[in-house]
Amino acid sequence: MKFEESEALFEESRNYFPGGVNSPVRAFGSVGGAPVFVKRASGSHIFDEDGNEYIDYVNSWGPSILGHGYGPVIDAVREACLDGLSFGAPTKKELVLGGLIRECIPSMEMMRMVSSGTEAVMSAIRAARGFTGRDKIVKFKGCYHGHSDGLLVKAGSGALTGSAPDSAGVPASYTEHTLLATYNGEESVKTLFEQFPQSIAAVVVEPVAANMGLVPPSQGFLEFLREITTRYGALLIFDEVITGFRMGIGGAQKYYGVIPDMTTLGKIAGGGMPMGVYGGRREIMETVSPVGKVYQAGTLSGNPIATAAGIATIKTLMERPEIYKGLEEKAGRLISALKEALPDTKVNQAGSLFSVFFSKTPVVDFETALTSDTKKYAAYFHYLLDHGIYTAPSQFEILFLSAAHTDEDIEKTCNIIKEAASHL
Numbered sequence: 568m569k570f571e572e573s574e575a576l577f578e579e580s581r582n583y584f585p586g587g588v589n590s591p592v593r594a595f596g597s598v599g600g601a602p603v604f605v606k607r608a609s610g611s612h613i614f615d616e617d618g619n620e621y622i623d624y625v626n627s628w629g630p631s632i633l634g635h636g637y638g639p640v641i642d643a644v645r646e647a648c649l650d651g652l653s654f655g656a657p658t659k660k661e662l663v664l665g666g667l668i669r670e671c672i673p674s675m676e677m678m679r680m681v682s683s684g685t686e687a688v689m690s691a692i693r694a695a696r697g698f699t700g701r702d703k704i705v706k707f708k709g710c711y712h713g714h715s716d717g718l719l720v721k722a723g724s725g726a727l728t729g730s731a732p733d734s735a736g737v738p739a740s741y742t743e744h745t746l747l748a749t750y751n752g753e754e755s756v757k758t759l760f761e762q763f764p765q766s767i768a769a770v771v772v773e774p775v776a777a778n779m780g781l782v783p784p785s786q787g788f789l790e791f792l793r794e795i796t797t798r799y800g801a802l803l804i805f806d807e808v809i810t811g812f813r814m815g816i817g818g819a820q821k822y823y824g825v826i827p828d829m830t831t832l833g834k835i836a837g838g839g840m841p842m843g844v845y846g847g848r849r850e851i852m853e854t855v856s857p858v859g860k861v862y863q864a865g866t867l868s869g870n871p872i873a874t875a876a877g878i879a880t881i882k883t884l885m886e887r888p889e890i891y892k893g894l895e896e897k898a899g900r901l902i903s904a905l906k907e908a909l910p911d912t913k914v915n916q917a918g919s920l921f922s923v924f925f926s927k928t929p930v931v932d933f934e935t936a937l938t939s940d941t942k943k944y945a946a947y948f949h950y951l952l953d954h955g956i957y958t959a960p961s962q963f964e965i966l967f968l969s970a971a972h973t974d975e976d977i978e979k980t981c982n983i984i985k986e987a988a989s990h991l
């Protein structure tokens with residue numbers, strides 16, 4: 568495959584954007600080579616500026632669960648555009664989307680719309696602190712909750728790929744209230760609560776960790792978090808930016824039957840447009856301005872185009888529950904191919920979410936995720952890319968399927984995974 572046009576565009580982009588990109592993982596830093604410059608996408612396929620076509624398993628990092636350019640979503644966006652792009656005033660669409668979200672995730676009794684997952688988690692934590700009158704939060708090593716200052720401590724995703732989990736430019740005092748625990752490590756959480764019984768406002772967790780590769784919660788871990796937070800009067804925040812509307816219509820909380828006090832959403836909630844949502848029990852959310860004293864605002868919050876895309880996406884998912892079964896079935900076929908072709912790797916799965924670790928150690932947390940051979944992953948990634956399969960350019964991201972992936976897509980991918988194995 569030729570990547571000449573992408574390479575030239577990347578070269579030029581470096582003059583404009585740090586590393587040539589507007590979000591770090593896109594730069595292919597951990598796998599090498601020039602990133603593919605996407606020209607357009609349709610269904611399960613993306614097309615680059617060199618005219619190459621790929622089966623897409625990045626899926627815009629999750630939002631495009633129905634596939635790229637899904638008719639009803641595009642129609643809704645087109646129609647909304649004709650009525651105006653942004654008003655800075657309330658609209659009926661926000662109410663419709665809010666109603667759908669609450670129907671799917673009843674624990675979000677009241678919510679606030681923002682424009683990204685980062686904003687959603689940052690604001691949820693502010694509300695949790697305002698509600699409890701406490702300062703400290705517990706986060707887990709390897710979990711990523713966006714790039715707000717207080718959460719860039721042992722974060723996953725791009726912060727992990729760049730091997731600089733702690734960002735420069737964040738004053739130490741900004742993270743002094745961020746306590747770190749081990750994902751799936753109950754003892755580490757217990758110790759923090761024993762040390763700070765009255766000071767922890769919230770535990771924030773990805774109910775399925777998906778930013779250090781895929782690490783599912785161990786049996787009873789989420790239940791444990793529910794119990795210990797309740798016992799100490801802290802809030803439990805599920806960051807469902809990835810799992811929301813992906814682990815099923817009710818997200819990870821319905822899938823595992825553990826109900827948090829607060830939830831954050833992004834990605835699918837905006838159907839491919841910029842969107843974030845945070846919400847939870849009414850009494851907590853009533854601490855948010857203008858009702859309460861926790862200030863939070865946004866010029867483009869609840870944007871009419873993003874809400875239109877979110878409504879069309881969530882309505883489709885509600886009307887077609889079989890989509891989830893299909894995603895899991897497709898994931899199952901890919902996972903079988905991976906396990907057969909690459910017996911020395913570990914494949915982790917939760918619902919239709921999965922990732923392969925080039926490691927012989929079972930991956931259950933951040934430390935074990937780091938045992939992966941990232942060089943081998945890079946070779947595997949490039950073989951797939953060269954053969955028309957676009958997966959995450961990092962060992963520590965996961966694969967995203969969509970309803971648009973066809974049997975032929977999956978079969979072709981399985982075959983190429985098998986070929987890749989003999990070239991590693």
Ligand SMILES: Cc1ncc(COP(=O)(O)O)c(C=O)c1O
Pocket residue numbers: 628683684685686688711712713714724773778806807808809833834
């Ligand atoms: C679990 C989780 N939370 C928060 C975020 C941040 O969302 P955004 O990139 O929309 O700011 C992400 C991004 O991937 C995420 O995976």
